[in-house]
Amino acid sequence: MARLFPNSFAAPAKIARADGVYLTDTTGKKYMDASGGAIAVSLGHNDSDIIDALDAQERSVAYASRSVFTSQSLEDYAAELGTVLPMESPYIFTVSGGSEGVETAFKMARAYHVARGEDSRHKIISRRGEYHGATRGALDATDRPTYDRLYRPWLGQTARLPAYFEYRCEVPTHPQGCDDYHVAALEELIAREGAETIAAFVFEPVTGATTGVACATQSYWLRAQEICRRNGILLIADEVMCGHGRTGEWFACDHWDIRPDLLVAGKAASSAYWPLGFVAVAESVGRVIHESGLFVHGFTHSQSVVGAAVGLAVLKKMKQLDLVTASATKGKFFADALTATFGDHPNVGDIRALGLFAAVEIVADKESKTPFPRSAYVVEGIQQRALEHGVYVYTSVGMADGTNGEIILMGPAFIATEEELGEMASRLGRAIGTELLA
Ligand SMILES: Cc1ncc(COP(=O)(O)O)c(C=O)c1O
Known part of the structure; x- marks a missing residue:
């Protein structure tokens, strides 16, 4: 029997529909797409x-x-x-x-x-x-x-x-x-x-x-x-x-x-x-x-x-729709929302943003910028909890020394409303949670 080459998730959700900034799986659960896949879906889903x-x-x-x-x-x-x-x-x-x-x-x-x-x-x-x-x-x-x-x-x-x-x-x-x-x-x-x-x-x-x-x-x-x-x-x-x-x-x-x-x-x-x-x-x-x-x-x-x-x-x-200007202005709103939601979290080392392109670097120690050991899979844990809270985010690792270092990379669609951007920040904030601390 031929099978699909598996992705890294043990039991990935099966996506059945996608509209605007939302993905919906076969059980009816909805996810906000905060990263447009791998920063690709810039106009949102199902654009007629x-x-x-x-x-x-x-x-x-x-x-x-x-x-x-x-x-x-x-x-x-x-x-x-x-x-x-x-x-x-x-x-x-x-x-x-x-x-x-x-x-x-x-x-x-x-x-x-x-x-x-x-x-x-x-x-x-x-x-x-x-x-x-x-x-x-x-x-x-x-x-x-x-x-x-x-x-x-x-x-x-x-x-x-x-x-x-x-x-x-x-x-x-x-x-x-x-x-x-x-x-x-x-x-x-x-x-x-x-x-x-x-x-x-x-x-x-x-x-x-x-x-x-x-x-x-x-x-x-x-x-x-x-x-x-x-x-x-x-x-x-x-x-x-x-x-x-x-x-x-x-x-x-x-x-x-x-x-x-x-x-x-x-x-x-x-x-x-x-x-x-x-x-x-x-x-x-x-x-x-x-x-x-x-x-x-x-x-x-x-x-x-x-x-x-x-x-x-x-x-x-x-x-x-002047979406380049939208990216610039909504990007400022999004960066502010991310900062207001978890900018002072002890494990959020840095929030970098330009337009609707944002990275949140997760660290074990904010002062020294020391990353969590890669073996702890911290960013994968955040990504999994983010899905549970109904938001998809893209992650990347290795920026501190080739192996360690973890970021969440986001690029919402330019058509996202401020309300949707604020909700993405809030759901991600809940996923980062309070229990990280090294
Ligand atoms: C800067 C940059 N260059 C090249 C690529 C490769 O593109 P693709 O995955 O479409 O082959 C990517 C993919 O993420 C990228 O971010």
Whole structure:
């Protein structure tokens, strides 16, 4: 008998319906979806505009090979993305998700350099404390020991920079010296590896599943961009989790005037109504890649017409309801609600938020920021109790030292009302409870 590969829950609830910010299981129990799955469902569940767009596209053209055809929905989607991306006249290559997007961006970066006669440029730089995906290249750029432990014999090509993580900053002169420290680390790494070997620097402008809503300063980004440009290194912004309005701007790069050469998105690109991601490539880079004919790459579901129709409907809805502004203003309300509900709890070390993107770091000792030992599975216990209290939250571990460290990561749908956001905070507060204390 064939069976579904099990998830980590012994007896997971079977979801039968989803509407707005609610999931309902087969017993009729309702859960508020405070994290939109893995920070993906940005418009809420059962949005009839998105479903209608998907349905209409399926009925007209469900599939047309990208190698010989294009379609109106793809052309329109690319044009519409151009109005919101932090890049001039970008080329768009759509894929089925974030990891595929990151792999595609790495290959594009390599193709660009080879096309310009710089064959030696192949290395990727990434920062500690960031997640870029589960496939081999993306995993190599990722810093999440629990994910890559088994596969290290296949990995090890990526050059690493320190994490930019304010709450657990290791810079001796913190906070004044942080930018200098990180800029020096970038320059040292480039000198050590040799600029002529480096293809690209991939980064999450606002971190997600690893350190949770951590970000660097504007002055760091000004300097880091200048260093990369001077050394011929392409900038790849990984906005798979933080893009599409999540942080209160269309893209997180907008907060610090980051102008990436490539930008990868996924998740909220389709609000999870279709497996969709994309790479946007700056015109000057994309043209070189295209004209060289060297970029031989693609997946069966690249440039999906249905994905494009869904992505386009999502962008239109976001504009129509001004959901980027909603994310910024509701995000402030949500952060205040989280802080008011459990900000002074002895085991809540930090609450970080930007737009409707929030992380709650759970610690054994607030003063020293010491995490609970991973063997205690504290955050899993909170997640389980949260489900009992009727709210689903996403969790992540390992941000303190690779193994220990626990966060609850939230990204409610932009259509959530203040009342619903307050209720999510209150249910999570009950789940954190009073009995943690080390
Ligand atoms: C920043 C970032 N990059 C890449 C990925 C990989 O995306 P996917 O899971 O769609 O392959 C994720 C997924 O969480 C992510 O958060």
